[in-house]
Amino acid sequence: MKQTLLCLKRPWIWLCRFRHRRGYGVHSPYAFDYITRVIYEEGMYYKYKDLAEKQRLLAPVKGKEWARQESRKLKRLLFRMVNYARPDMLVDVGPASAASLYLQAGREEADCLHADDLSELFLESGVPVGFLYLHDEARPDLMRQVFEVCVKRTTSQSVFAVRGIHASKAMRQLWHAMRRHERVGVTFDLYDLGILLFDRTKNKQDYIVNFVNYGFKR
Numbered sequence: 001m002k003q004t005l006l007c008l009k010r011p012w013i014w015l016c017r018f019r020h021r022r023g024y025g026v027h028s029p030y031a032f033d034y035i036t037r038v039i040y041e042e043g044m045y046y047k048y049k050d051l052a053e054k055q056r057l058l059a060p061v062k063g064k065e066w067a068r069q070e071s072r073k074l075k076r077l078l079f080r081m082v083n084y085a086r087p088d089m090l091v092d093v094g095p096a097s098a099a100s101l102y103l104q105a106g107r108e109e110a111d112c113l114h115a116d117d118l119s120e121l122f123l124e125s126g127v128p129v130g131f132l133y134l135h136d137e138a139r140p141d142l143m144r145q146v147f148e149v150c151v152k153r154t155t156s157q158s159v160f161a162v163r164g165i166h167a168s169k170a171m172r173q174l175w176h177a178m179r180r181h182e183r184v185g186v187t188f189d190l191y192d193l194g195i196l197l198f199d200r201t202k203n204k205q206d207y208i209v210n211f212v213n214y215g216f217k218r
Contacts, residue, residue, distance in 0.1 A: 066098055087130025095135070163193055179196070
């Protein structure tokens with residue numbers, strides 16, 4: 001029932017965000033470049049096909065939920081974000097999902113750490129977090145704790161991706177707090193995903209981007 005309601009709601013959300021498509025009205029060259037070259041990049045990376053096949057082969061072993069936690073659209077975006085950021089340290093916190101394949105493929109040379117809980121978040125002293133994918137919206141307190149640990153290890157090149165920023169009142173409040181953090185610069189609200197950038201030489205501003213899927217977890 002919940003998934004059906006979400007499917008019915010998404011076209012309305014997309015329409016409400018229609019004027020925020022493809023960088024329309026964005027005057028910052030920095031933000032416009034990120035929207036057009038990363039979020040809306042439509043090039044068919046050769047790895048997309050390989051990743052889809054790898055996911056298909058692993059799904060019977062990992063389970064349907066592993067394969068379906070993120071839409072294909074979102075997984076490809078995560079790949080592009082990592083590919084663009086070129087992080088040396090990639091942190092993936094939340095339930096195991098196929099998104100990890102796309103994250104690692106975006107920067108194969110990066111050191112990757114996956115953690116299901118805060119107790120598994122073993123970060124080597126002095127090593128900055130270049131990219132964080134935070135995706136356990138059912139546990140907002142955990143996401144807040146992980147954010148507070150990782151935000152202290154950011155550089156101007158770091159990028160955080162936060163899934164489910166509109167999933168609940170608690171997540172909306174958390175997203176608001178993240179955007180207001182003193183280290184955070186430009187942010188993007190894609191509805192299903194929030195993006196935090198940390199280059200404070202750019203004017204701090206929050207952008208809404210129309211990146212909503214019509215279907216549920218397509």
